[in-house]
Amino acid sequence: MRFEVSKVFDAIEQRLSTDPAAARAVIDLAEVVRYVDLDGGRPASMLRLGMVIDALGRTVAEENVPVYLVVHKGLLSDADLTSNERMVARRWADDGLAEVLPNPADRVLEVADLLGLPVLSRNRFDGLAGRYPWLTAQSGRLMAPLPGAGGPVLVARVGNAPAPAVADPSPVGAKLLARLWRCPDPECSSFGSMRIGRPGGQPPPTLRTGSPTCPRHDQRLADGGPRPTAEVLAVRIDGAVRQRFVVAGDQPVFVGRAPEQGGGITLGQWLTEEARRWISRSHVRFELRGTELVAQDVSTNGTGIRPGGSLNDDDRITLKRQARPLAPTDFVELYPGVQIGRARNWTSGGVVNPASVMAEAPTMAMRTLDR
Known part of the structure; x- marks a missing residue:
């Protein structure tokens, strides 16, 4: 069973990307792992991330749909996860496939705003529509993963959009994405000299402090010049x-x-x-x-x-x-x-049954065991 679960995590890993050009939606991992009603299993399970990714693929009728993953720092030591799950989350962070932050809720909306991406979340983000008007003005920008007959389904929080809606990057986001950024920490997985992948795949800086800042190290970023087209x-x-x-x-x-x-x-x-x-x-x-x-x-x-x-x-x-x-x-x-x-x-995916990242998931891992 452990080998099968590892294969599922490997499949999920292939769908993670903080590249603004590739990501199709933003997800808060700490929230998704606790959607117990998706499988009736233990209090927290990273396999639920795979279920939500599959729901996104089915909704947009495409295969290999990448998501931008934001992870609460506390999840890396959460006892409700297995030691293997915590290790996998740390690996994703170290490889630049996910952002690990002390307060991811603000970052989820900031990334979605800067990049024009939809958010997959049950959180209604009450009180934040003033900062992010699209939360209540654009149907499909906030989609809730809910239980469905054939697996999780995505339901628009506003309006009746059948699928997640994508917008152009915000004006500020467009300016940020036109430049490369450098973190003072040379080993930073997002903005360091050892960045995994090509420089064009850098995520957007955070503007929480008013200046382009590394969201992980909370240090001001240096302008590294024009970003490759x-x-x-x-x-x-x-x-x-x-x-x-x-x-x-x-x-x-x-x-x-x-x-x-x-x-x-x-x-x-x-x-x-x-x-x-x-x-x-x-x-x-x-x-x-x-x-x-x-x-x-x-x-x-x-x-x-x-x-x-x-x-x-x-x-x-x-x-x-x-x-x-x-x-x-x-x-x-x-x-x-x-x-x-x-x-x-090409706006229509046309894939009736996209390949599932959960194909290798053992049924036992998705249920609570009686003691």
């Missing part, structure tokens, strides 16, 4: 969005059947046998050159470009070891029905 792309297979990924100005991304390059996007698990034979291990390379998104064919069979999203085969352009800048509505076609384009152009 970034584009969010989506993989769409047979009309269903299977994965989103970020191309930043400081690191190209390879996409294919099973790229050998680190950080590559693997499509093999979603492909038909015929598509697997046609698509190369590393098929296309995406990079940003200044503000231009460029696709370069690195495959055996070539890469198609659909200008303006045209489905007319007469308009299709085939690249053979060539590179081409992509216009805002162009998309790349590796094989009929296997497409990659800017995520903002």
Whole structure:
């Protein structure tokens, strides 16, 4: 059972991101772990985070939907969690996959405000609508995870939005995200020199003190210069969005059947046998050159470009070891029905049954044992 639970935590870990370009919702872990009515189990369980992440995936009809996780510092020593759960939470914090803070409630709303993200919470945040008007003005920005017949469901606290709503970053958030920031602590997992991942993935600073500040170390941040440009792309297979990924100005991304390059996007698990034979291990390379998104064919069979999203085969352009800048509505076609384009152009997920992070969860771990 312990091995199965560890596999669930590994699966959940793949859905955590403090990258502003990747995260799709903000969650307070200390709140979610105590949603006992989701499984009828023990007082606190980190497996409930996986259940809420699955609910988000089902609601937006996509797979591999990342969340921005904020963790109360006290949770790392909470006796209601197992020692393994506390260890996992500390690892996520040390790896920059979650923010650990003494007072996460304010940070949850601040991140959501700065980035334009929805919040998944049962907390109504009474009295805070003055600071964050979207709490009561925008349906879908605050979604409550509640028990449902087939697992947790997300219910809008305001209005009747069927899915979490996303807004543009606030004006202040846009300014913060245009810069890189450096924490005085060089080992800071969010703003230190050892930041996990590329610099473009830095989370937003907190403005609690009036100046850009590290939320973990409560120290003022230094301006590290312009942040590398970034584009969010989506993989769409047979009309269903299977994965989103970020191309930043400081690191190209390879996409294919099973790229050998680190950080590559693997499509093999979603492909038909015929598509697997046609698509190369590393098929296309995406990079940003200044503000231009460029696709370069690195495959055996070539890469198609659909200008303006045209489905007319007469308009299709085939690249053979060539590179081409992509216009805002162009998309790349590796094989009929296997497409990659800017995520903002494809709003519907189309995945009826997204893969669950809870697939390996043992049933016994979700119930209270009689003594």
